[in-house]
Amino acid sequence: MSVLNDFFSKLSTLTGGAAVDHLKMVFTLLASYPLALVYKRxxxxxxxxxxxxxxxxxxxxxxxxxxxxxxxxxxxxxxxxxxxxxxxxxxxxxxxxxxxxxxxxxxxxxxxxxxxxxxxxxxxxxxxxxxxxxxxxxxxxxxxxxxxxxxxxxxxxxxxxxxxxxxxxxxxxxxxxxxxxxxxxxxxxxxxxxxxxxEMFRVDNDSIEPDQNNMHLKQLKLVNEYYNKNIPLKGNNNNTSRSFKYYVPNGSIPALSKLGFGIFFIICTMIFGNNYPVNWTLSEEFKAISLFDKLIYIQIASFCARFKYYIVWSIAEGACILSGLGFNGYDEHGNAKWNRVTNVDIVAYETADNIKTLLDSWNMNTNKWLKNYVYLRVTPPGKKPNFFSTFATFGTSAIWHGFYPGYYLTFISGAFVQSIHRTLRRNIRPIFLTPKFSSLKPLYNFLGWLLTQTVIHYIVIPFNILSFRNSLYVWKLLYFCGHIAIILVNVTFWLGFSKVIAQIVNVDVKTKREQVKKWKVERGDFDEGKVAINETGVPLEVDNGSVGLEKEE
Incomplete structure (x- = not known):
């Protein structure tokens, strides 16, 4: 429609040259909120x-x-x-x-x-x-x-x-x-x-036991008493109908909070996000700055590149919540949950101190699809997922995204990063679960966050640049530091560094055992069999934690 096109073209000029289709998308997402109110009625x-x-x-x-x-x-x-x-x-x-x-x-x-x-x-x-x-x-x-x-x-x-x-x-x-x-x-x-x-909002009398103190059950009892609405529901295999009571909780506050997140990142994009385009890494100015400045710019540019996803996913989720689709039952306190269609957990992603948590917080519905309809479907019944399951999932994800070489450079590099993460977490984390080094675990968590964010910003460069040649050019300007780090970690553990770590942990465990034994002997109830040990040989807890270590998450 020419009238709308003229409107968005003028709006693009007023906003400093924002892409017309981007403005149309934001307009469509915002319009879905009043539409959600109509839908509910x-x-x-x-x-x-x-x-x-x-x-x-x-x-x-x-x-x-x-x-x-x-x-x-x-x-x-x-x-x-x-x-x-x-x-x-x-x-x-x-x-x-x-x-x-x-x-x-x-x-x-x-x-x-x-x-x-x-x-x-x-x-x-x-x-x-x-x-x-x-x-x-x-x-x-x-x-x-x-x-x-x-x-x-x-x-x-x-x-x-x-x-x-x-x-x-x-x-x-x-x-x-x-x-x-x-x-x-x-x-x-x-x-x-x-x-x-x-049916999603159905309330059953049979599920309510008035004598229980569970807040969820109390709330459902009130629903039955005050929201006595019946609607017919056709059976799946016949034409019979039945009635049930339902109650739709008010999702306005969580919906508006998602809208607020979206608007916040729109403002961030307008104020400074557009000042840090990833494509500036292809310029002569970027080539001339120091390696440290290059790495800092990559962190900022990759962070700003996420704004568009936060905008779209947050506003879209808010509209779904407002319509009622985001409802996902009640928690143990009787509060409605609105996370059925959540696609990104912004806080979890930005504070993730390991790759698994980070990836689990991103594009969550696509990850759920890949898991349930690729990864687990190609795995034979009764068998554990194998290399083919992983390969099929990776291949499907890559094809689904498209065929730009940059996608594949990111995905392949990401696979190696995931492998390194598992190696490091399996070998390094137990050190900070021992009494000798447990006080340093906050530092370990901070360094984990810093390393995770730095590495992910490095490997997603091709995802934003798309071109094979340009992606390698930027990595070359960074001296392929991320890939060199991956190789060094692999070589270090190949040379037996895991044995050094095991020795550190085992020495501390031996000391811990002696402490536990002495403590129990003093109490007169020594029984070595009562000392709980995790898979790395680290004591978990003794006598409800009087002597013990932090349990692994």
Missing amino acids: LPPHNPNIKHLFSIAIAIIVLFGVFDLADAFYTMLISSLISYAIIYHVKGIWGPILVFLYALGHLSINHIYRQINRISYDRYDPTGPQMVLVIKLTSFAFNVFDGRRPSKELTPYQKSKAIPSMPSILEYLGYLFFFGGFMAGPAFEFMDYRQFTNM
């Missing part, structure tokens, strides 16, 4: 109206705001073909074919974008299609699980299994849900079904 007993609402909003956004009619047709065709495949192919080949088709279709669009050098400042069909692939493939496996005997399923698979094919309308309502079809968050079909038919 749709008839609760009629899910079809909710499905139509989401589909209509998707059409308006793609056609009217982004001028991406081709994106809508691409998503619609992919959705209908995937539905037909899983409907007609009953066995394991159903979800496999959907996976191959959806990922293959996305790959074609990735290649088209790359060949035509479409700037990442422009939004094209690959954006919403990446979210769509997660939904289509998880849906296909969930339908397959719904056709399998319950005893063959894991608890997670049982909770997400789809016992019968949904209608086309419900299926498209799920795929085009207004709160996440553009940039996520992705979520499971059964979560959507239980959300739209209000």
